[in-house]
Amino acid sequence: MRQSIAYALIAMFLLFQMHGCINQSQQTIEPRILTFDDCVSAGNPILESYPRQCRMPDGRTLVSQKDVFDIGMDISCGYDADCLLVNSELGFSCCFAGNCEKIDYSEVKWIAVNRAWFGSGRIADCPHPSECGSGPLCFPKPINQNYTARCIGRKCQKAPK
DSSP: OHHHHHHHHHHHHHHHHHHHHHHHHHSOOOOOOOSHHHHHHTTOOEESOSSOEEEOTTSOEEEOHHHHHHHHOOOBOSSGGGEEEEEGGGTTOGGGTTTTSOEETTSTTEEEEEHHHHHHHHHHHSOOGGGSOSOOSOOOOEEEOOEEEEEETTEEEEEEO
């Protein structure tokens, strides 16, 4: 008798588990919204502010990293090693932004900034790397590496090699 009750309980448990799995698989999965651009693409409202902010339905606001990047840009330097070429259109390049794009340093969007400032900005303004998911599987080759970041007159500048 005890054995048949135990089997019945196990069978009920398994049925409930299966039912839960079926319901979960039928639910639509919302795309993860981690950036200002993701928020805007999802149709959420943009607040009238600068830097621009997008309000999520749960009340969070996501700030335009491009705007933050432009406002606080630091190009000061003491040495060439203080400078770095970055794609200004991507702000702090959060969550693999731009990883699969061509790299043509001759384009105007590639600018020289202070390396430490850029690194600090990524830490402060980007989601933690664990929140970004897995990176894209692409290996873009630079098509024009004839420019570099140099410290000229104590300012980071893009210069021909």
